[in-house]
Amino acid sequence: MMAATNNNTSRLRWLIRRLSRISPAEVPYRVHGVLRAAAQGRGWFDAARVPPAMADAAYGAPWVALPSERCGQAEVLAAADALIAHGVPVFDTVVPLNDGSPDWNRDPKTGTAIPLSFGLDIDFRHLGEVDIKYLWELNRHVWWVPLAQAWQWSGHPRYLELLGRLLDSWLAACPYARGANWSSPVEHGIRLINWSIVWHLVGGAESPLFAGAAGQQRLARWLDSIYQHIRFASDNYSFHSSSDNHLIGEAAGVVVGAVTWDRWRPVRALAERAERILEEEMVKQFAADGVNLEQALCYHKFSLEFLLAARLSVAAGGRRFSAAFDQRLHAALLFMAAMLDRHGRVAPIGDADDGKVFRLLGDGARTPYEAMLAAGARLLQAPLLDAKLAALDSAATPARSSLLVPAAVPVDSPAQWPQWFAEGGYLVTDHGAAADAPLRLIMDIGPLGYNRIAGHGHADALALLLAAEGEDFLIDPGTYCYNAAPALRHYFRGTSAHNTVQIDGSDQSVYGGSFLWLRDIASRMHTYQDDGVQLDLEASHDGYLRLDDPLRHVRALQLDRSAGTLAVTDRFECQAAHQAALHWHFAAHCRIERDGEAWLVHGRAVSLRVEIDAPGCSITLVQGQEMPPLGWSSPRFYEREASPVLRVAGPVDATTRLRSRFTLIKH
Incomplete structure (x- = not known):
């Protein structure tokens, strides 16, 4: 009872915060969405009834094929055989195929069954310990493609027969608009694209999958679900502050589905609308x-x-x-x-x-x-x-x-690589094609994220990444998880998990939830010069202007390619004293030791000498700290490993300069 109460409180708190980030123009859209979902839940204006095929119904030309060279055949067959033998890898777990009938509506991680209630009524953000991504990942059917490739390449019937059983079991277990697999329309876009690939690889309507009366019934059931997928995605587009990659995915799925299966007259208009959306969102996003x-x-x-x-x-x-x-x-x-x-x-x-x-x-x-x-x-x-x-x-x-x-x-192409992506806010030196670049630097001088909520952005303004001789040293620790571990989700999104400065123990923005920031951050490049040997820049962000004593963080860099050095100076425009924490996150494979007043960071092939001048600050090496989290990196989703961090912490004011110098040492 207490858990349910806490969950409801959390949902209400999230909803209030989420509503605070929408514009007045979005309110009618949200109201319409609630009414639309209520109507669909009662069977009004839905796609339960599939219209008959047009007289000129057709199937689209294939847009995928096997490579012309057969050098990848062994990889494809090995992947398909591994699926059959071991099951489907989903992040840090494996889902058994059960001879083509996995439990499509059960969370693979916790074993929790998600009921077949009306999909749009399922609050997939607040399902207790369930992270819905596990279930969705299984149901995207990306992993069906190697089975189809293996059949086309080898002709062995076991691959095609398994695909048939998978398709039959999914259609039976996931009826239109019911359950978690009908709760987010972007998932329909992904499924439609993978279904299209599988369709083409197995031979389309002439595939042995659809031979005989039973095969024709399978085809009819699949086509009905395809129409319903197209309708569900287009009926529930993610507009306004939700119009991120989800809207692109929904519209792309509609386009691919409509082109692959050009059978229903209403879908042609939906496809035209979806193409317009993609044209618009390409420029917006x-x-x-x-x-x-x-x-x-x-x-x-x-x-x-x-x-x-x-x-x-x-x-x-x-x-x-x-x-x-x-x-x-x-x-x-x-x-x-x-x-x-x-x-x-x-x-x-x-x-x-x-x-x-x-x-x-x-x-x-x-x-x-x-x-x-x-x-x-x-x-x-x-x-x-x-x-x-x-x-x-x-x-x-x-x-x-x-x-x-x-x-x-043909497209208009620049004559040389851009290095400063001014509108997006990224500096990228030595784009990686040059094998002789001693130091490669990436700096984030961009906004927090997109559409006010910055759902996938991290509070990492002015953060640096540094590679030496192709080997990662200063890293972005990654993401780790979305919903299942709130404290770690906050940590990996927060400022302390990035190579920048945290002020007064708070993030650069105000954390509103797993996919929600409550204040925008603006970053600005002040000066930038690069003659190919030495790069000098200065930039700042305004995330801490919200503090009682407003503070602007200013960071200056000097990259000397010939000397193999990077100098970083952090200063602060403010009136009073603040507590600062500068973090330098290194790759998990790095080994760090003291060298007098400096630190040596040993990589696999080269090392860095790190000298930090921070008057009045302590410098500590942290790795794998649980409370509060610090010193972790996530090489893959739902995997984390202890990684070394140099933490520079202490009081700062307008006179403070935190200076860090990184020097490449070749073994």
Whole structure:
């Protein structure tokens, strides 16, 4: 009883805070949403009845295929066989397939069954110890794709038969609008995209899956659910302050679904609307310099995967999005490519939940980011994308890609790599294609996040990341979890988990909940010069102007590439004294020891000498501290490991200068 009361109190507190961040123009939309959901829950204006197919009903041309080279066949077959033998990996757990009938409505982590009540009435943010992401991850059906690939490549019936059993069991267990799998329309967008890929790989309507009377009944049930998926996504679009990657995903799913299964007349109008939404959101959610304004690199990729799926499916039918869409897509790919290191990885800036919209194996790419870069390089005539792809230390070639793409589209491409992405707010030195870059620096000088709530942004203004000779040293610790561990969720999103300065023990913004910040942060570049050898800049943010004694944090950098040094100076514009904590988070593999007044940070191949001048402050080495959390990093969602942190803490005022100097030492 007490747990239920606390949960209700938490929900009410969250709702009040959430409502405080919406605009007056959003109120009618929210009221309409409540009324719409109530009507659908009673069977009004819903999609329970599927209209008959049009006389000119057709199936769209495939937009995916196996790679032309068979070098990835072993990878695909091994992945499919592992699924059959061991089950589906979902974060830190594995879901048994039960011969094609996993429990689609049971939380894989806690074993909690989610009832088949009306989906939109399920408050998936407040389900006690249940993190709904586990259930949704299983039900996105991304993992169905390697089974379809394995069947197309090998022709072995066991892969196709398993897909048939999975499809039958899912359709039986997840009826229209009932249960957690009908509670968030973006999940329908993801399922539609993966269903489309599977459909094409198994042979479409002519697949042996649909042979005979039983097969035709399976096809009819699946087509009914596809129509209902398209309707559910388009009936419940995430507009206004919710219009982040969810809206892109919902509209992309509608587009892919409508193109793949062009069978129902009402869906054609829904597809036209969805294409308009994608055109608009591409420009709204991606800055002109290509940065996704959610300020989370995982969601940058996530949104790009949605947009690319829609772009390719439409192109397979002989149409295309606008030139402006392709130009912004190109900018987004360039930014992502700039953030890629030589190993095909990106730092987990902002929320990073390992989410992916789709993934075809066998393309030689080591990470989903590398796969996106390969697809973009094939789609767009962009020399910088080709150059970055060729520079990665991978055996794969720029020709790799599992995506069936049309002829390359010309776009306006810069002659050289951008380094300062001014609108999105990221400085990225030495974009990673140069093998001889001794120090590589990334700095966040951007906003907190998108659409006032900054749902996936972290309070990390002016944070730094530093790699030396391709090896990570100063890191972003990542995300770890969303809903199941509130204290750790707050820590990983908060200021103390990033390489910046925390003031008076508070975050740069006011924490409102797992996906909610209550105050915006504005960062600004004051000066910036880079002659290719030495970089000098100064920037600031206003997150602490809300304090009783307003404080502005100003950070200056000097990067000397020839000397292999980075000097960082933090100062504070304020009237009174404050307590500050500067944190330097190092990669988990780093080993730190004292060296007189300095610290030596040993990596695998090189080391850094760290000298800190902080009068009146204590300097401590922290690793794996539980209360309060400090000294953790999350290499993957729902995994964490102890990582060393140098904590510089003490009083500061307007005269204080905190100076940190990092010097590369080659072994």
